Amino acid sequence: MNFENTTIDGVESQLMNRLKEVSFLRVSLVLLLSAFICLSTLLSLTAQTNAQAVKTKGQTGQKLVVQSARIVGDKSATRIILEFTTKPKYQLFYMEKPNRFVVELDNGKFEFGDDAALNAVGLVINTRYGAITSSKSRLVFSLEGPAQLSNQDLQLKNKTGAYRLILELTPIDQSKFSSLIEKQISLLGASGGTVIKGGRVRSPEKKKGIFTIVIDAGHGGIDGGAIGSRKSLEKRITLKMAMLIGDALQKSGPFKVAYTRKEDVFVSLKQRLNFTKRQHADLMISLHADTLKQKYVRGATIYTLAKKASDKLAAEVAASENLSDIVAGLAAPDAKDDVTDILADLTLRETTRYSRAFSKALVKKLKGKINLIKNPQRSASFAVLKSPDVPSVLVELGYLSNRKDEALLTSDKWQKIAVKQIVATILSFFQTRINANAAQP
Numbered sequence: 318m319n320f321e322n323t324t325i326d327g328v329e330s331q332l333m334n335r336l337k338e339v340s341f342l343r344v345s346l347v348l349l350l351s352a353f354i355c356l357s358t359l360l361s362l363t364a365q366t367n368a369q370a371v372k373t374k375g376q377t378g379q380k381l382v383v384q385s386a387r388i389v390g391d392k393s394a395t396r397i398i399l400e401f402t403t404k405p406k407y408q409l410f411y412m413e414k415p416n417r418f419v420v421e422l423d424n425g426k427f428e429f430g431d432d433a434a435l436n437a438v439g440l441v442i443n444t445r446y447g448a449i450t451s452s453k454s455r456l457v458f459s460l461e462g463p464a465q466l467s468n469q470d471l472q473l474k475n476k477t478g479a480y481r482l483i484l485e486l487t488p489i490d491q492s493k494f495s496s497l498i499e500k501q502i503s504l505l506g507a508s509g510g511t512v513i514k515g516g517r518v519r520s521p522e523k524k525k526g527i528f529t530i531v532i533d534a535g536h537g538g539i540d541g542g543a544i545g546s547r548k549s550l551e552k553r554i555t556l557k558m559a560m561l562i563g564d565a566l567q568k569s570g571p572f573k574v575a576y577t578r579k580e581d582v583f584v585s586l587k588q589r590l591n592f593t594k595r596q597h598a599d600l601m602i603s604l605h606a607d608t609l610k611q612k613y614v615r616g617a618t619i620y621t622l623a624k625k626a627s628d629k630l631a632a633e634v635a636a637s638e639n640l641s642d643i644v645a646g647l648a649a650p651d652a653k654d655d656v657t658d659i660l661a662d663l664t665l666r667e668t669t670r671y672s673r674a675f676s677k678a679l680v681k682k683l684k685g686k687i688n689l690i691k692n693p694q695r696s697a698s699f700a701v702l703k704s705p706d707v708p709s710v711l712v713e714l715g716y717l718s719n720r721k722d723e724a725l726l727t728s729d730k731w732q733k734i735a736v737k738q739i740v741a742t743i744l745s746f747f748q749t750r751i752n753a754n755a756a757q758p
């Protein structure tokens with residue numbers, strides 16, 4: 318621990334002045350006060366040291382490789398040990414609701430073979446890692462309870478320039494954890510080191526007669542989404558389907574396709590919404606393939622936005638989808654963004670009517686071609702569907718928790734059929750307007 322000598326000297330000289338001024342006070346009382354002030358200064362400095370983002374001078378430009386990551390220890394002290402090819406540039410911070418400890422790396426990529434090394438150990442119950450922007454990546458450690466960084470040590474391992482970082486976490490109480498976060502927010506912003514903003518891209522010019530369709534591949538980067546029993550990743554399935562649908566759509570009619578992501582990167586829910594808004598999209602389709610507790614449930618489901626979920630299953634799916642930002646180590650979405658505020662908006666009601674109409678049309682086209690869940694048209698409060706003026710649907714293509722669905726979702730044949738039906742639905746949904754545009758001189 319490093320303490321600023323000047324600060325402590327300052328406290329002592331203040332005390333001396335006070336001693337002279339208030340000479341009637343008994344010496345014992347002053348000593349007690351002195352001890353108290355020194356102690357509280359020490360405590361607040363310790364807390365600050367822990368809460369502050371730790372920046373180290375590292376090499377920039379060159380890609381940093383995380384070669385190994387493991388967790389050792391127990392619930393009284395848990396150590397996270399990371400090994401790097403070069404000196405890492407990193408930031409450390411805490412997040413709550415749920416309690417997490419985050420290591421954010423500049424230009425870092427992960428190349429370690431054994432994921433098992435990151436199993437739940439000590440205070441860590443779960444670890445996720447991956448890219449959150451093109452230059453930042455994170456390791457997000459979900460904590461069993463509130464904990465603080467009690468020690469950190471960055472060591473040069475050998476002559477090759479490899480480094481080892483040891484981070485030690487020890488338990489603290491929730492109120493102390495919250496106060497660490499408060500201090501940190503004033504330093505770093507609510508999302509920790511990287512304040513993730515939607516790119517400042519200008520809205521594209523809207524061309525007459527061309528319909529803009531936003532295709533949103535669910536999850537990505539650090540947020541892998543669901544994992545099937547055969548280890549299929551939701552984020553890969555959604556991206557592949559997004560690209561297939563986009564390609565086919567552009568060939569089928571007067572459509573401009575805009576993708577929220579075209580590669581394996583993390584995109585926050587807010588960024589997805591802002592992107593859709595900037596595009597002045599005519600339709601947004603968000604693609605998913607989640608897991609359910611009920612493993613027997615299978616088949617595609619089309620979700621639209623509703624304040625109140627159509628059923629329990631829809632509510633569960635929405636709750637799990639809305640966790641995406643938390644998984645990536647971002648702050649939970651603002652409560653003020655709640656659907657209740659915008660649901661009152663007449664625009665949204667009109668938009669929802671269109672979303673429902675599209676959902677109905679899609680179910681009709683998919684029926685008999687691919688497997689559908691019982692009651693395939695459902696609704697719930699999905700964050701990604703909250704564009705007030707863009708009709709939006711979230712398609713669960715199937716559920717990775719079901720073995721049969723997993724096999725289909727990853728098969729080229731099934732993908733081809735699903736893509737064909739989705740594209741045909743979009744084309745017929747806009748056909749009246751396409752014809753009207755064509756009739757105009």
Ligand SMILES: [Zn+2]
Nearest residue numbers: 535542605607
């Ligand atoms: Zn999903």
